[in-house]
Amino acid sequence: MEHAQASEHAEHATTTGIDHRKMLIWAFLGSECMFFGSLIATYLVYYGQSVSGPGPADVLDINTTTVSTFVLLMSSLMMVLAYSAVSKGDVKRFRVWIVCTALLGATFLGFQYFEFTEFGHHKQTFECPPALDRPALEPETACQDGATEYKANYGLTPRTNLFGSTFFTLTGFHGAHVTVGVIWLLSLFGYSFRRGGEDLVRDGGLNVDLAALYWHFVDIVWIVIFTVVYLIGVTVAPV
């Protein structure tokens, strides 16, 4: 017993007294701030610079995104409960909470997939232009027979305009981070079955703590994206 404590103590003997792995994850998260900061800056610099539509107000759906934001916030609650359970040595509860976290993360990704697909297939109603311009309409027959309005494709893809390029790059990279997080959480769930979770409980659940920090970081990045891109972006959208 004494030998085990001594070897554990030696494992954590660092010049700062802080575990290297925890230092590393915080340094990594600090660098990730820079990464997402650059993407957000790029989005803002090109905001309102697109020469053609659609813009944020045309495609972004605040109702759907509010729900997905709520889902991601609740996944953070599940994650912190998973960490709380494992730090007390309760592996069974840990498994429940970590699966809930992964499921909510996957649900958020589902919302993002739905949103991206909807953007691509977005249609909008336009007023019929003067007769001379009608051959350019899509479909060409849309404004015949006295119609005053027509519906046409007005989808957003990364290649549509500057808004599309910067929006999909920013939210796509965030989605990629969530995907990595879900895989990490599921791997921890699998790891919890190894030797009855003994390895996971060791070090006060440090392995879970590292994953939790990453997961919460992904959550706070989304808090910023939701505010900047969705709430403020649509509120001040150029007409």
Place this chain on the structure above:
Amino acid sequence: MEHGRHPAHPTPMTYLKIAVILAVVTFIEWAIFFAPESMNGIKLTVFSVLSVMKFALVAMFYMHLKFDERLFSMLFVGGLTLATCVILALLVLFQAVL
């Protein structure tokens, strides 16, 4: 400094209270979004304040920055400060419309 120590973290009940606050704030943001256009100036300020509040709550309580080593806070806030400076510098440099 004590080696391998684990500072006291909040209880699950505290985590739950934080989650309720986060959910309520998100709902408030959603409700404010649909306020009349004449309030757009106020809306932007409120969105920014509420966002910073949510960010701080998650970082302090869920990421335990309030309870853990100060060095972690320094590493994170250092990166965050640099990122904010980059954003502001680029906005000024390119005279962004937002």
